[in-house]
Amino acid sequence: MLLNGKAFKFGNDINTDYIISGKYKFKTLDMKELARHVMEDLDPHFYEKISEGDMIVAGSNFGCGSSREQAPLAIIYAGVGCVLASSFARIFYRNAINTGLPVIECDTSKIEEGDLLQVNLEKGIVLNKSKNREIPITPLPQVMLKILSDGGLIKHFQKYGDFKFD
Amino acid sequence: MGKTMAEKIFSQHSGEDARAGDLVIARLDFIMGQDGTAPLAINSFNEMGGEKVFDPSRVAFVIDHSAPSPNEGVSSLHKLMREFALKQGILLYDIGHGVCHQLIPEQGHVLPGDLVIGADSHTCTYGALNVFSTGVGSTDLAAGIISGKLWFKVPETIKFLCKGVLPPGVLSKDLILYLIGDIGADGATYLAAEYCGEAISAMDVEERFTIANMAIEMGAKAGLMEFDEKVNKWVAGRAKRPLRPVFADPDAKYVEIRQYDVSQLEPQIACPHTVDNVSPVGQVEGLPIQQAVIGTCTNGRINDLKIAARILAGKKISPGVRLIVAPSSRQVFLEAMNEGIIQILVEAGAAIVTPGCGPCVGTHNGVPSDGEVVLSTANRNFKGRMGNSRASIYLASPATVAASAVAGRIADPRPFFL
Numbered sequence: 001m002l003l004n005g006k007a008f009k010f011g012n013d014i015n016t017d018y019i020i021s022g023k024y025k026f027k028t029l030d031m032k033e034l035a036r037h038v039m040e041d042l043d044p045h046f047y048e049k050i051s052e053g054d055m056i057v058a059g060s061n062f063g064c065g066s067s068r069e070q071a072p073l074a075i076i077y078a079g080v081g082c083v084l085a086s087s088f089a090r091i092f093y094r095n096a097i098n099t100g101l102p103v104i105e106c107d108t109s110k111i112e113e114g115d116l117l118q119v120n121l122e123k124g125i126v127l128n129k130s131k132n133r134e135i136p137i138t139p140l141p142q143v144m145l146k147i148l149s150d151g152g153l154i155k156h157f158q159k160y161g162d163f164k165f166d
Numbered sequence: 167m168g169k170t171m172a173e174k175i176f177s178q179h180s181g182e183d184a185r186a187g188d189l190v191i192a193r194l195d196f197i198m199g200q201d202g203t204a205p206l207a208i209n210s211f212n213e214m215g216g217e218k219v220f221d222p223s224r225v226a227f228v229i230d231h232s233a234p235s236p237n238e239g240v241s242s243l244h245k246l247m248r249e250f251a252l253k254q255g256i257l258l259y260d261i262g263h264g265v266c267h268q269l270i271p272e273q274g275h276v277l278p279g280d281l282v283i284g285a286d287s288h289t290c291t292y293g294a295l296n297v298f299s300t301g302v303g304s305t306d307l308a309a310g311i312i313s314g315k316l317w318f319k320v321p322e323t324i325k326f327l328c329k330g331v332l333p334p335g336v337l338s339k340d341l342i343l344y345l346i347g348d349i350g351a352d353g354a355t356y357l358a359a360e361y362c363g364e365a366i367s368a369m370d371v372e373e374r375f376t377i378a379n380m381a382i383e384m385g386a387k388a389g390l391m392e393f394d395e396k397v398n399k400w401v402a403g404r405a406k407r408p409l410r411p412v413f414a415d416p417d418a419k420y421v422e423i424r425q426y427d428v429s430q431l432e433p434q435i436a437c438p439h440t441v442d443n444v445s446p447v448g449q450v451e452g453l454p455i456q457q458a459v460i461g462t463c464t465n466g467r468i469n470d471l472k473i474a475a476r477i478l479a480g481k482k483i484s485p486g487v488r489l490i491v492a493p494s495s496r497q498v499f500l501e502a503m504n505e506g507i508i509q510i511l512v513e514a515g516a517a518i519v520t521p522g523c524g525p526c527v528g529t530h531n532g533v534p535s536d537g538e539v540v541l542s543t544a545n546r547n548f549k550g551r552m553g554n555s556r557a558s559i560y561l562a563s564p565a566t567v568a569a570s571a572v573a574g575r576i577a578d579p580r581p582f583f584l
């Protein structure tokens with residue numbers, strides 16, 4: 001999987017309430033509507049600024065807080081291609097893979113706002129095209145790659161009715 | 167190289183030589199959902215094309231978070247769960263049965279060596295029985311109940327070696343609060359924790375649940391304990407399947423081994439608004455409280471109620487304090503009635519609520535008012551946790567909560583244990 005997009009930078013400890021505020025989360029199950037408010041408290045114009053495939057780049061402990069799956073779903077429906085962070089909160093990480101959002105752990109300190117990035121999930125490389133620099137990532141295990149390429153665990157099950165990884 | 171408890175359980179359940187960092191598909195022994203999470207999982211189940219639950223005897227839904235239902239919205243979600251349970255033939259513990267994390271072990275559904283998931287972050291509680299159990303989201307829950315399996319990254323393990331003997335009036339809750347304060351709220355993220363040493367061995371199983379319950383409060387994926395004669399006795403008579411306990415190898419690899427001597431430990435309090443904001447009781451002693459809560463999946467067990475009764479016997483709670491007691495299960499409630507504990511608590515002025523989560527998560531049963539101070543035996547004190555973000559929540563042991571309810575202010579319980 002090769003992903004291309006522009007970097008939008010955020011800090012450490014971005015919790016699920018920053019990703020999608022509770023005041024919307026409980027109001028609707030319409031993910032397209034939720035997506036309009038993604039990251040709103042940190043950057044009120046985030047949704048309008050991004051183009052399909054752009055990337056969220058953050059520091060440590062991204063996605064801490066509640067275990068609700070609306071957080072990765074709102075990011076996906078907003079058109080974000082993947083999230084890069086120096087670390088993720090555990091349940092968010094699982095939920096992201098299961099909902100089909102690529103999550104990449106790497107050193108994000110050298111990436112700046114607006115940098116053009118290319119992520120190669122199989123090879124485990126992030127290419128910062130603006131800086132002409134490669135950042136290594138741990139290649140995603142086969143199981144995660146398969147779930148991601150199927151578009152998440154729900155679609156994986158729709159297709160196979162079970163876990164299937166050959 | 168030897169293996170940790172987590173590596174052994176994942177090896178047994180995946181059929182592979184599982185090591186920390188490996189990704190495995192593992193077989194699940196038991197799966198639990200509660201009324202805050204199961205409704206979403208039912209949606210995912212349907213979306214995935216699920217028709218039948220893989221094994222109805224290994225899946226339970228518990229209606230405990232808002233039970234009995236406080237409004238129509240919740241009622242319709244409860245109804246959805248009841249209909250799904252009936253259709254699929256899975257276990258349903260309806261209102262009044264108790265909190266999921268008390269019921270599931272109490273009813274013998276989880277046993278030493280098991281791999282268990284629950285759509286609730288405190289599913290780690292069963293680690294006290296030598297079970298690898300962890301909280302998941304609703305898609306995971308749905309995949310689990312369709313296939314009986316789930317993908318896992320085998321975690322590395324951090325070990326907490328607790329030596330010495332806890333002083334009188336200092337309980338397992340004080341120890342886990344201390345450990346969380348020491349390592350921090352994200353100190354064990356991604357990791358499995360192993361809690362061992364003579365201080366843990368000396369505890370009975372009920373006290374151990376309190377520690378495993380709060381493993382998530384240090385970010386851990388699971389909180390495991392050793393299998394011993396006490397665990398063996400506790401599960402005997404409840405178990406409907408054979409036990410397969412695991413033991414960590416002496417040469418197992420740990421990311422860290424932290425050593426503690428508990429013999430000088432004082433009663434601990436977690437102050438607002440994070441669980442790792444912990445101080446010895448002396449530092450907040452004297453702070454007036456308006457509400458005291460004894461219950462939840464952390465400290466609503468029979469031994470907790472006994473400790474409260476010991477302090478409250480023949481006394482009255484301070485005027486201006488409300489004391490809410492939620493027995494953690496119907497069985498606990500009955501036992502407390504038979505032993506006269508409920509009588510003592512009610513005479514002292516306690517309001518008893520239905521076995522279940524009680525006021526823990528702010529849906530009902532005692533939402534505090536603006537500016538009020540609550541002292542609770544629960545596991546979380548986040549802003550707004552009990553339904554009002556302008557209230558302050560302090561966390562402590564049942565002894566500290568009972569002693570404080572009598573005093574009307576935060577009090578050291580140790581004088582009651584002389």
Ligand code: SF4
Pocket residue numbers: 231265266267286288462463464522523524526527544545
């Ligand atoms: S008692 Fe509180 S922490 Fe425990 S399961 Fe219920 S809401 Fe969650």
